[in-house]
Amino acid sequence: MVQVNISGIMRKTEDSPTVFEVEAKNIRQLLVNLEKHYPEMKPHLDKGVAVSVDGTIYRDNWFQSIQPDSEVYLVPRLAGG
C-alpha cells in the first residue's frame, strides 16, 4: 500500500483526512485506485493534479514507478511564467 498525502484545494476542513492508502505501483494505478476507493476525489482528479514522488513532481507521467515506501503527495499542476 502507498500512503498518499493530499493538500491544497482537496484539504477542505481542519478535520478532513490528509493521508489516504491505495495499492499502486505507478502513478496511473494510483490515480485510478484513488478515484475507485475515494470517489469524492473524482472532481479534483478530473480537473488535473500533479503527483510528487520522492520529491520529484510529475504532471503527466502515468508510468512513473512508485515504491511502497515512497513519499507521495498530490499537488496542484503548476508551470510558471
Next chain:
Amino acid sequence: MTHSSDFNAEKASNLKVIGTRPARPDGVDKVTGRARFGADMNLPGQLVGRILRSPHPHAIIKSIDTSAAEALDGVKAVVTRDDFAENPDNHAVLCNVMAREKALYEGHTVAAVAASTATIARKALKLINVDYEPLPHVTDVDAAMQPDAPVLHDTIFTSGVDPVPTIPSNIVARCEFGHGDVEAGFAKADIIVERELKTAATHQGYIEPHACVASVSTDGMSELWCCTQGHFDDRKICAALLGIDVSRLRVTASEIGGGFGGKTTVFIEPVALALSRKAGRPVKIVMSREEVFKASGPTASTSMRVKIGVTNDGRMTACDGEFRLQGGAFEGSPFDSAAMTAFACYDLENVKSVAFDVVVNRPKGAAYRAPGAPMSVYGVESVVDEVALKIGMDPIEFRLKNAVRDGSQSSYGPKFGPNGLVETLEAAKAHPQYKTPLGPNQGRGIASGFWFNYGGETCSNLNINADGTVTLAVGTPDIGGSRASMCMMAAEELGIPYDSVRATVVDTGALGFNEGSYGSRVTYASGLAIINAAQQAITEMCKRASMMWDIPADAVTWEDGYAKPSGANAGEFEPMSLAEIAAIAANTGGPIAGHREHNADSAGISFGTHIVDTEVDPETGRVDVLRYTVIQDAGKAIHPDYVEGQFQGGAVQGIGWALNEEYIYGDDGKLQNAGFLDYRVPVASDLPMIDTVIVEVPNPGHPYGVRGVGETGIVPPLAAVANSVSAAAGVRLSELPMSPPRVLKAMDDAKQAAE
C-alpha cells in the same frame, strides 16, 4: 539508445563550451532592426483589424447591432460573440477573448472589424451599436470577498470548502498547505509578529505589444504569425476556439520583445483568425499600449495576513499565513503557488498556508514570472525581517538557522532534494555589499525566495549538415537566450566549435508538440532534448565510421568531435571528424540527424537571496536604490551572461513592483493609468548596476546540473526592497508599491505617533 538525465559529475567537471560567454546569435539582427517582431509581419491583401472594447467594468450585453458597420465601404468583416461557438473545455479563455452575455471589465472585447484601412476600421467601430445594462462592479480583492459584493458569475460556488456553499460568490476556491500544529508552535514562541500586508496588481511591462497576422484560406488551411511564448499552445487553443483541425493551423512565432509570462495565452489571435475566415483575406491586429494595459493579462493584486513565532535564540516555532489573490474576471489567480512558495525557504515543524482565488472586474490575469510567489514571499520575508530585528539577530544568520537543506520537508509537503539556499545565504554574508557602511536615511534589506521550476513536453531535432555544421530545430520561443544555450549544449556534446551550430525556433508544422517558454523550463527541458538528440547523432556517426572501417559499431567511440577506434583490438584507423563523416553521409546511409521527444520531470528547484541598499528622502518620500546584489543557484550556468541577465531582469522588475508599479482603478471601475507615463516602470537611469553572484549546486536531474533561472530572480526583490526601505524610513511599510506619497505618509504617521 538510453537517455540518462542523471547528473554526471565527471562530465560536469570537464565541460569545454558550457560556462563560456560566446556572442549571442540574435544580437546583430536585434541591434540593426533586421529581426522581425510580431508587428513586422505583413501579407499581400492584408486587412487592418481593430477591436471594440467595453467602456463598462461590468454590464449585461443586451444586443449588438453591427449592420451599419458592415455597410461601411471598406469593411470586409465584423465578428462578435455570435462568431464563436460555445466551448466548455475552454470557457474562460473563450469568454475573455470575446465577451458573451456580460462584459466583465473595462476593455473587454465586444466586437472586432477588419477593414481595408485603419481609418475605416476605427470609423466602423463607432458604428457598432452595443446595448449595455451596466451592473455594480468590484475591483478590490477584499471587497470582492464580502457577502454583499456584486457577484460576477452565478456559476461560482467556492470549492475547497466543506460544505460547498449554496449561493454563488466571487471566491472561486480555497487551498491549504502545511503540517504540524501551528497553535502548539506559537505557544512555544518567545516572540510573535503578525501583520496584514498588501501588494498592487502589476503588468509584465513587455516593450512589444501583442501583434499577429492571421490568414485563413478558402479551403480552411490557416496560418498565424504572432509574438508569443508558446506557439504550439496558441495553435491548440486557437484550433479549439475556431473549430479548426490542429493539422490545418500552422503557427509561427516571431521574435519576441518580452513576455515574462504575459504571452503564454491568447487575446487577439483567435479574433484575427475569425476575421480572416469571414473576410477571406489576411488580417493583422496590433494592440496599442492602452489595450495592452486594459485587456492583456496583468498579475494579481493581493492582501494577506502573516504570523510568525520565534524563540529568543532565533528558531521559528510556527508560521501561519492567509493569502487572498484576485486574478481578474475569471478563475485562475496563482493562489495555490502563492500558498506553496510563501514559507518554502524554511525548515518548519509547524506551518499552515491558506490562499483564496477571487474574481473581480479586472482583466483576466496571466502568468508573471514565478506566479504568486513574489507577493506571498513579500509578506513572509517582511515578517521574517521584523522578527529577526526584534530578537536582535542578523537577518542572514536568522535565515541560515531556519533554512531548508537537502532532505528538509517543504512547507507544501514533499521533501526537498539538494538545493542551494544555504549557499546563497553564505555568499550574501560574504559579499562586499553586506559590509558596506550605510549613511543617514539609508537602509539595507535582505530577502530569500524560492521557485519550483518546470520541465514539460518538449521535442527537438538536430541535423548534421554535409559541410560539417549543425542546425537545431527547437519549438520553444527564445525569450532569454535559449538559441545560444542550445547551440552551446550541442557543441559540447558533439565536440565542435560553438560557431558551427545554429538554432532556429521552427513553426508548429516542423516539430511535435512543445509546451511554451515558461516555468524556467527551456534551457533545462529543450536543452536536455538537444543533448539527447546530439547523443543519438553521435551513435549514428560512430556507426557510419564503423562501416568505413569494417569493424563493429560498438568498437567506435566519440571523442572531441571525432570517431575513433575504441582500442587497439578495434584496429588502427585514422580518426574521422564530424565533417568527414557528414561529407560522405549520402554514401553511408543518408542524412544524419538526432531527435528527442520527452516529458521532462526533473527540473531542479531554485533559491535566491537578494541584498539591497536604499536611501529615502525624508522631505519627499522618494526612494533611491543605491546598491543591489542578486545571488541565485543556477545549478550550472550554460551561458553566464544570460544567467546574469535573468537575475538582473528579475531584480529590476521586482524593484518596479516594490516602488512604483500599480494598476490604479477609480471608483468608476476604470483603469486610471493605462500608459507608461502614469504606470512607472524603472528605467536605466533609476537604477544602479545590479551585481550578480551565480551559485552552482548541481540539479541531480540534469547531466550538467542545470536548474532553471528565469523566475526565481523576481521572488525576493519585493521583500528585500521593502525591508531596506523600512530600515531607511525607520517605520515598517506593509503595502506595495512604496511610492513617495505612501512612504512620506508612513514616516509622518510614525513621527506623530512618537510625539
